[in-house]
Amino acid sequence: MVSERGLQVLRAIVQDYVDTREPVGSKAIVDRHAFGVSAATIRNDMALLEDEDLIVAPHTSSGRVPTDKGYRVFVDHLAELRPLSGAQRSAITSFLDEAGDLDDLLARTVRALTQLTGQVAIVQYPSFARANVTHVELVALGGPRLLVILVTDTGRVSQRIALVPTEPTEADIIQLRARVGAVLVGRSVADSSHRVQAALADGPRPGVALDAIADAVLRVVGEELEEFRQDRLVLAGAATLAKRESDFRGSIYPLLEAIEEQVTLLRLMSEMVADEKGLSASIGRENEPFGLVEASVLASRYDGSTGGARVGLLGPTRMDYSSNLAAVRAVAHYLTRMLEDDDASR
Numbered sequence: 001m002v003s004e005r006g007l008q009v010l011r012a013i014v015q016d017y018v019d020t021r022e023p024v025g026s027k028a029i030v031d032r033h034a035f036g037v038s039a040a041t042i043r044n045d046m047a048l049l050e051d052e053d054l055i056v057a058p059h060t061s062s063g064r065v066p067t068d069k070g071y072r073v074f075v076d077h078l079a080e081l082r083p084l085s086g087a088q089r090s091a092i093t094s095f096l097d098e099a100g101d102l103d104d105l106l107a108r109t110v111r112a113l114t115q116l117t118g119q120v121a122i123v124q125y126p127s128f129a130r131a132n133v134t135h136v137e138l139v140a141l142g143g144p145r146l147l148v149i150l151v152t153d154t155g156r157v158s159q160r161i162a163l164v165p166t167e168p169t170e171a172d173i174i175q176l177r178a179r180v181g182a183v184l185v186g187r188s189v190a191d192s193s194h195r196v197q198a199a200l201a202d203g204p205r206p207g208v209a210l211d212a213i214a215d216a217v218l219r220v221v222g223e224e225l226e227e228f229r230q231d232r233l234v235l236a237g238a239a240t241l242a243k244r245e246s247d248f249r250g251s252i253y254p255l256l257e258a259i260e261e262q263v264t265l266l267r268l269m270s271e272m273v274a275d276e277k278g279l280s281a282s283i284g285r286e287n288e289p290f291g292l293v294e295a296s297v298l299a300s301r302y303d304g305s306t307g308g309a310r311v312g313l314l315g316p317t318r319m320d321y322s323s324n325l326a327a328v329r330a331v332a333h334y335l336t337r338m339l340e341d342d343d344a345s346r
Helices: 004-020 026-032 039-051 068-078 086-097 102-117 170-184 189-202 209-229 239-243 253-261 263-271 284-290 321-345
Strands: 120-124 133-140 145-152 157-163 233-236 279-283 295-304 307-316
Touching: 004 026, 004 039, 004 068, 026 039, 068 279, 068 284, 068 321, 086 102, 086 321, 102 120, 102 233, 102 307, 102 321, 120 263, 133 170, 145 170, 145 209, 157 209, 170 189, 170 209, 189 209, 253 263, 253 307, 263 284, 263 295, 263 307, 279 284, 279 321, 284 295, 295 321, 307 321
Parallel strands: none
Antiparallel strands: 120 233, 120 307, 133 145, 145 157, 279 295, 295 307
């Protein structure tokens, strides 16, 4: 059983190791922290922490470093979130306020978060299954090509080119816009997707050129709606892993692979359990099922009209959990507020 002072010694070891990257000894703790006891007493506390597998000696030196279990105890019981400075908050607000649409907002979110923390920043798109299609536009590009534009009430705008059997006239495009709009506009992405599939199942009427063109457009629309329903991530800061390669005992390749594939990170983030502050952390060997045993992932939910998704960080287990968790929470708060303000303005 670890005493209260022993837990404070663990806090000191985590903080000093994160700051210095060097194993922490009893003398350093006495010099840097006001425990009011001798180095010998601190050594006894450290021995108990080592017995509990909360710290370990990385080599023959007298210093100790936190284990994954030690980081977990720190995050769950000892970490005090360090609030962002006024300058940091102002910088985030002004940077995000300049976003043009949802895609731009999420791209700005990860850029701001990686600049704040020096870690890989991740934001999950909100689920578009409950978003509504508000507008459909068709633009002739010449020849058998139409630009299909879809707009949702979340602010997402998508553009896809449809190759159609014959070049449509201006009158054809007016009719097509009305037909496709009747299937989609004012309906949820999920409902629209089902209606598109039902319309395609009927097939075009033989010899009716406009039906064949409409089917080609609806196939493209259906593919785009299915993409809307897929989970997606936006990431920034992958280059920071190379700069911090010394923080990893093994290869950083599994992290780079997870960033590239995204599926692993989506699964991991979906399984993380949030605390009463809405924050969650998955540390070191807790990530073994996902092949990320040398990484930590921090996340917070953010909410808009479309429901909860997560914003977070990926990095080595030796990270500043207090500051990084505070940054994640603050950015999630700003993102939530901006999405809610955007919903209210519609």
